[in-house]
Amino acid sequence: MNVNELSFKIEEHDLIPGSLHIVHSLRPSWKLENVNVKRLYEAGCGSKLYAIFKNGLAYEYVKGKVLDTASCRSEKVYPHVAEQLAKFHTVPLKINEGTSILWDKMRLFLSLKPSKFLQEEQQERFLKKVLPKNELEREISLMEGILSKLGSPIVFCHNDLLLANILYDAQGCAVSFIDFEYAGPNYMAFDIANHFNEFAGVDTVDYSLYPSDEFQIEWLKVYLRYYKSLKYSSENISIAHEEVTILCKHVNLFSLASHFFWALWALVQATQSTIDFDFLGYAIVRFDEYFSKKKLLLVHC
DSSP: OOOEEEOOOOBTTBHHHHHHHHHHHHGGGOOGGGSOOTTTTTTTOSOOEEEEETTEEEEOOOOOEEOOTTGGGOTTTHHHHHHHHHHHTTSOOOTTOOSOSHHHHHHHHHHTOOSOOSSHHHHHHHHHHSOOHHHHHHHHHHHHHHHTTSOOOEEEEOSOOOGGGEEEETTTTEEEEOOOTTOEEEEHHHHHHHHHHGGGOSSSOOGGGSOOHHHHHHHHHHHHHHHHHHHTTOSOOOOOHHHHHHHHHHHHHHHHHHHHHHHHHHHHHHHHOOSSSOHHHHHHHHHHHHHHSTHHHHTTO
């Protein structure tokens, strides 16, 4: 795929010249064969990519409204999400993508875990609520030892399917995913679990909103039927009850890994991000949910 590389920067306080430069540069080459996004666009999972420049990229506008904790479980919406994720998971993996990125990413975040906060109140919460690095590493090893043996397929995953990264176009009855920063090979069950965890929201987290067993079963039926129809190029697909049950079990186990992953991520953000958000508090919420559900893991030891 040919993508235009433009040798200039768009200045934050002087947007117009740079924007006009992009449009002028793009206009001669707006042909379909030149704007396919590698892997994702070809698989029907991403926007058309128009150009890459020094500090950003230009891509097709995606219509839709971001999901919230109500719309994510709507019968008009969730089947489209399930099918779009199934499509995402059929994106071919490269030869060197046969293993999950999950454990290495977790350990990378752990290596960046802050040791101290400047604000006294934050430091007190940190010491009281967050385990030392060596104990967190033991939890990662516990999860890796159990979850990696479940046999969940390694597929191309979004890995960050929070509600704000899903757009629903009501007029076209279509769902699109955005923000592929963390996309890569991972366990199928992790990607689904990560999405289900996000039903609780972000700004105000409420895990009573985690989808019920009944909802999960219906969601997974849609997902499996579409995934298998794409994988085997057939519409005559049957889904065994046991197949759905096993995937549901794996998803709920991997939900713990999702909590731990984003708790570690949030700890790193707590000292590095300039966004006005209580990342430490969010990390603590995710850690608390992990430890409250840890018994699910222990029964598999």
